[in-house]
Amino acid sequence: MALVLVTGAAGGLGLDTANALADEGHEVVVHVRNRARLTEAGDTARWEGVVTGDLAEPDEIRGVARQASGFGRFDTVIHNAGVMNRPEDVTVNTVAPYTLTALMEKPGRLVYLSSSMHRSGSTDLRRLTSGSASYDDTKLWVTALALAFASRWEGTTSHAVDPGWVPTRMGGRGAPDDLTAGHQTQVWLATHPDATPGTGGYWYHQRVQTPHPAAQDEEFQARLIETLEQYTGVSLD
Incomplete structure (x- = not known):
């Protein structure tokens, strides 16, 4: 059995x-x-553990990393947390996944939640540091991070997942996609032994899709990581 965050x-x-x-x-x-x-998360006794912290606050992101590290090396980390059209979009959707990845022991598998809206995101990284980033921007950037990490560490795979427009609190009641399908790909990538490609996939409902070209551009990935290192003061390696 796997240990998953x-x-x-x-x-x-x-x-x-x-x-x-x-x-x-x-x-x-x-x-x-x-x-x-x-209290909203059902039977908490079924969890191996709980870590707390507001991923909109840089100090608390570091606190989440410290708490999670107390459980040892995870088999899989699923970076699911996200917000939409709020001032903290860039911090929660991009900075937090980057910082947690940089500070925690590298797991066997990394899964990052993207969105089809990432295809409308900007490659202008000045938006990241100026506070003018849109939701679409942040999802492009986290997708690029996921694909960058795919070849960065031996023994760690990394994927991005578009869960679809599903009827959650963020998606709204009228969202047309299937709610169950919205989480199945993450679960599958977290535990399945033979996903193809084994790393570096952008997935929608267990099928590989083509992401925004910048997400696969090694030069853009490098600029993004450098920008985040400077912005957060946290080095990736």
Whole structure:
């Protein structure tokens, strides 16, 4: 069985992902913003552990990394936490996944939540540091990070997942995609032995899709990582 961390697991796709993994018998550590949100996460006794922290706050991101590191090396980390059209989009959607990845021991597998909207994102990284980034920008950047990490560390695979436009609190009741399918790819990538490609995939409902060209551009990936290193003061290696 695998030891898996799921961020943003108090509700929505994060909770669905955590529940599905626990149902399969895996040891699941869930991240929530604060302890009060645990009441929304069902039977907390089923979790291997809980880490707390607001991923919109840089100091708390580091705190989440410290708490998670107390469980040892994870087999899989699923970077699910996200917000949309809020001032903290860039911090939660891009800076937090980067910082957690940089500070934690490298797991066997990394899975990052993207969005089809990443295809409308900008490659102008001045937006990252100026506070003018859109949701689409942040999802392009986290997709590029996922694909950059795919070849960076021996023994660690990395993928990006578009869960679809599903009827969660973020997606809204009228979202047309299937809610169950929204978490199945993450669960599959977290535990399945033979996903193809083995690393560096951009997935939608267990099928590989073609992402924004910049997400696969090694030069853009390098510029993005350098920008995040300077912005956060956290080196990747």
